[in-house]
Structures are given as C-alpha cells and as structure tokens.
C-alpha cells in the first residue's frame with residue numbers, strides 16, 4: 174500500500190523535459206528499441222549487485238538467481254520489465270530518473286536542430302536510455318527496492334514535466350517498470366513481437382530474459398550466456414553490433430571488432446570495438462577509456478585505471494580476466510601486475526589489428542585515422558615501448574595531394590639528395606600548404622608533412638627519426654635544400670645581386686633587438702620575406718599555441734629570411750649598395766609583412782600603417 178503522506182511531486186530537470194517532449198512526439202520508426210534500453214539497464218543492475226555481493230553477500234538475501242522478466246497484461250494494456258538487480262532507493266530514483274547523467278544523452282540534446290523531423294531521427298543514433306519508455310507509454314511506473322534496504326518506492330510520471338515519488342510496500346528487490354502503453358502501441362503486448370525484439374536486440378545479454386505469459390508459462394528468450402564466452406563462429410555480426418551498443422552506450426556501427434582469448438601465463442578474453450564515430454567524451458581532460466572489466470564473468474568496473482592506455486581510449490567493449498581476484502578493489506587495479514600484463518597484451522593485439530586493417534583496406538583506415546589519429550599520436554611520446562608498432566600506423570596530410578600518407582610512403586618518394594622528413598605545423602592544412610616557407614620545397618618538389626593536430630607539436634619532434642631520416646621543421650633556420658636535386662624545370666635560385674651584403678647588414682642594423690638574424694633565404698621563391706625559428710628555438714606555431722595558453726609570455730626572437738630573387742629585395746639591394754638612404758622604414762615594413770604572412774600580431778599596427786602609406790605616397794609620386 175502506498176503512503177500518501179510521503180508523496181512528493183518533483184519537476185524534471187529542464188533538459189529531461191525537453192528530451193521527453195521529443196521522445197513523446199517521436200514517430201521514430203524503431204520504437205522497439207525502448208525494450209533494448211530497459212533490458213540493458215536491468216542487466217547492468219544485475220551486474221552491479223553481483224559485484225557488490227562479493228563483499229556483502231547479505232545483499233542477496235538468498236536470491237542469487239539473476240533474471241529479467243517481461244510480463245504483459247492485455248486488459249490493463251501494460252508491459253512490465255522487471256529485474257532482481259541492485260534496485261534504487263528514493264534518492265537514486267530522483268537522481269537517476271529525473272536528471273540526465275549520460276554524456277551521450279547530453280550530446281543528443283546539444284545536437285538538436287529544432288526541426289522535429291530531423292531531431293527524432295537522431296534518437297536512433299544516440300539512444301536515450303530509460304526515457305525511451307515514453308516513446309510507447311502514456312504513463313510509466315517504476316517500483317524499486319535497493320538491495321539491502323527494507324523500504325520500496327514507487328516513481329510515476331506521464332512524462333510531462335514532473336514525476337511523483339512515494340513509499341511503496343511489498344516491492345521485490347530490484348526494479349519493476351510498468352509501462353501503460355499509449356494508444357496504437359498494442360504490438361508490444363504480443364509475445365511473438367516481444368520474442369522477436371529480444372532476439373534481435375538483446376540476445377547477447379548474459380542474464381536470462383524470461384517472458385512470463387498469462388497462464389504462468391515461462392519462456393527464456395535469449396541465450397543467456399556472456400557473448401564474449403561464446404565461440405566466434407557462433408556469433409553473428411548483428412549480435413556483435415548489438416553487444417557493442419549495450420556495452421558502449423553508442424549507436425553507430427563498430428568500425429572494428431576484435432574478439433580473442435589470450436591463454437598462457439595470463440588468461441583473459443577480450444571483445445573490443447573501435448567505434449566509427451568519435452565518442453562524445455574523447456576529448457575530456459580525464460582521458461578515460463570505457464572498456465568494462467569483468468573477472469570470471471562478474472562485472473567489476475568500467476574505465477579501470479591502467480587497463481587501456483589513454484591513447485587507445487576510444488576502445489569500447491569488455492575484458493574478462495581469469496586471473497584477477499574477484500575482490501580486487503577498484504583502487505588497487507592500476508598497480509596490479511596482472512592488469513599491467515593485460516594492458517600490454519591488449520595494446521599489442523589492437524595495434525596489430527589496426528595494422529592489418531591499414532594494409533587490407535587503406536580507404537577504411539583513412540576514416541579511422543581521421544576520427545582517432547590525433548588520439549593515437551599521443552602514444553608516440555607516452556608509450557615508447559610501442560613506438561615501432563605505432564609509427565607504421567601514422568598517417569599525414571602532405572603538400573602532395575589530399576590522400577593521407579604513411580611515413581613509409583613518404584620516405585619511399587623522397588627526392589634524390591633529400592635526407593630529412595620535412596614538416597610544418599599550424600592550424601589549417603590548406604593555409605599551411607601556402608606558407609612562404611614552403612616555396613623552396615615546392616620548387617624542388619620536396620614533400621612536406623602538414624601537421625594540424627595540436628598534439629603534433631609534441632609528438633613529432635619526440636620521434637627523432639624514421640628509418641634513419643630525421644624529422645625537421647620547415648619553419649626553422651638551417652633548412653639546407655641545396656643538396657636536394659631540383660627538377661629540371663625548377664627556377665634556379667637567384668644569386669644575390671650587387672649590394673645584397675650591404676642590404677643584409679643594413680637590415681640587421683635597423684632591426685636590432687627585433688630579430689635574431691637576417692639571412693638570405695634558400696626556401697623562398699615567390700615571397701619577398703619570411704620568418705623562421707632558429708635551430709634550437711621553439712617553432713613558430715608552437716610558440717603561438719603556448720602564448721594562447723599563457724604558457725610563455727614573450728617568445729624567442731626570429732630570423733628574417735629575404736628572397737634575393739624578389740624584385741623588391743633586388744631594388745633594396747641596389748639602394749643599399751648606393752649608400753642606403755631611408756632603408757630603415759623599409760626594414761620595418763619587411764619585418765611586419767613577414768609577421769602578417771605568419772599570422773602573428775603586429776606590435777605596432779599604427780606605425781605599420783603610417784609607414785605603408787608613406788611608402789605608397791612615395792611610390793605614386795615617383
């Protein structure tokens with residue numbers, strides 16, 4: 174019997190109300206997924222109790238026979254999904270079924286366009302967990318009692334802004350969800366239909382899903398064994414996919430499925446997936462993975478520290494260990510030697526699988542790389558042990574076309590005389606490809622890697638070399654391109670005209686304190702000037718990044734390179750040779766011009782503008 178005095182009606186969190194409005198008006202063609210979601214939650218609840226009971230067996234109160242039951246009442250037009258898992262107390266009900274905890278659901282709300290038709294389509298891609306019950310129900314009642322507690326609770330809502338929680342008697346341990354179906358949803362009262370939905374979406378669930386029919390007849394609808402323990406040959410791609418959806422709370426296709434059993438000194442089974450699209454939490458600062466750890470079929474924890482290296486945090490799925498003690502505390506996992514061995518084994522295997530896929534299907538690998546390459550690169554400096562396995566997996570945009578290029582390909586087509594792997598870093602590949610610093614490389618047909626992920630700044634220099642070829646930044650001084658054979662049609666580098674030495678000396682003097690040096694450039698063919706970093710100094714783009722994050726206040730002084738073949742430099746050299754009157758302003762203009770091309774702010778834009786106007790006036794008067 175209910176206790177009316179404890180009734181409390183509470184409002185849904187604003188986001189939940191918004192979500193429910195979309196869910197209720199959804200004409201989503203696959204409404205049946207609500208059952209998958211409720212069964213998935215029920216299975217998680219059984220998993221959680223199984224783990225809690227290892228240290229606190231009293232929680233079971235003698236009932237360790239986990240199951241999920243489905244029951245229909247045709248007269249009342251209700252469908253009930255019940256489990257004897259961990260259950261929820263009053264606070265859990267209010268917290269879990271009144272707010273949105275899932276990052277996936279939050280992301281769903283952020284993606285909404287406001288166009289009802291499109292938004293409803295998105296539900297299928299995201300899944301909305303418990304709230305999907307309102308796709309088919311005019312009212313949902315949840316009866317729940319937490320394992321180890323006496324008091325049961327009833328939560329009820331029509332999904333329109335508020336819900337009511339009250340005490341309830343005679344509630345069995347676990348959770349019972351009673352859906353009062355909306356008009357037109359009678360198909361979900363049909364055993365045949367329920368059987369088919371469970372087979373399609375929930376066959377992989379390890380707990381028995383039992384359909385209780387009116388006459389008390391009971392029928393288990395699923396195989397009820399953990400999917401990863403079954404032989405691979407017996408598992409269909411559909412079952413793998415459904416399992417991925419359940420384990421990852423993701424709704425895209427798995428891009429890669431890797432299922433294997435490791436035997437020997439350490440025994441474990443892994444069923445791991447690489448998603449097709451990046452998970453929402455991929456760039457969260459905690460860099461946590463979401464792989465679930467089981468010990469001999471008992472779920473222990475998600476995201477165990479040390480189980481998966483952070484640069485593979487996009488992996489989803491389960492690892493089931495035969496060796497860890499069942500009562501291993503979650504806190505102790507990180508330093509556990511078995512966990513370390515599993516991590517090493519899993520990393521090796523996953524990298525090998527990726528390598529195989531990269532070879533077998535380069536186009537598919539390119540989509541993977543676009544989604545997760547930036548994460549994988551973190552491994553280059555975090556996991557030195559795997560460096561040799563990681564390097565062949567790297568892909569880069571380059572100045573030669575739109576295809577992603579491996580280091581092997583790059584080295585294979587290096588120009589005669591070229592010893593270095595050249596790269597340039599920045600925010601945007603197209604803008605980088607137009608950088609003046611690359612003009613000389615283009616003229617000599619030297620390929621340059623265009624690195625646009627922030628991680629590149631740290632990852633690539635840490636590589637040192639690949640196949641004996643050192644990595645070198647194209648925006649640093651000392652780029653000696655003269656030893657690289659130029660194609661026949663390439664313009665010959667201009668010998669400095671008369672007065673070039675005087676010009677360099679004049680520029681150095683005029684720019685004292687503003688640049689580290691002024692040099693004749695080998696890399697410019699079209700532009701008059703550019704800035705480069707000195708050999709040991711921070712690269713230009715990295716310094717800008719560090720400044721943005723206030724990690725450095727003022728940077729190292731740059732080197733100004735001048736193009737001796739450019740008409741402007743030739744004229745200035747002539748003038749320098751003839752005494753060099755009035756070259757000071759020109760020197761400052763050249764430096765500001767180089768800063769502008771580089772995307773660097775001008776220290777004194779007003780002075781720049783004045784000098785430019787003066788130069789134009791003089792030019793027009795001439």
Ligand SMILES: Nc1ncnc2c1ncn2[C@@H]1O[C@H](COP(=O)(O)OP(=O)(O)OP(=O)(O)O)[C@@H](O)[C@H]1O
Pocket residue numbers: 210214215218256258259260261269270274275276301302303304347348422
């Ligand atoms: N049958 C159940 N038994 C116990 N707790 C449940 C049950 N169903 C839902 N819950 C609780 O309600 C929360 C919200 O459920 P919902 O389906 O909205 O999200 P979810 O699928 O659990 O997402 P996530 O697991 O990512 O937190 C769950 O995390 C769980 O704590």
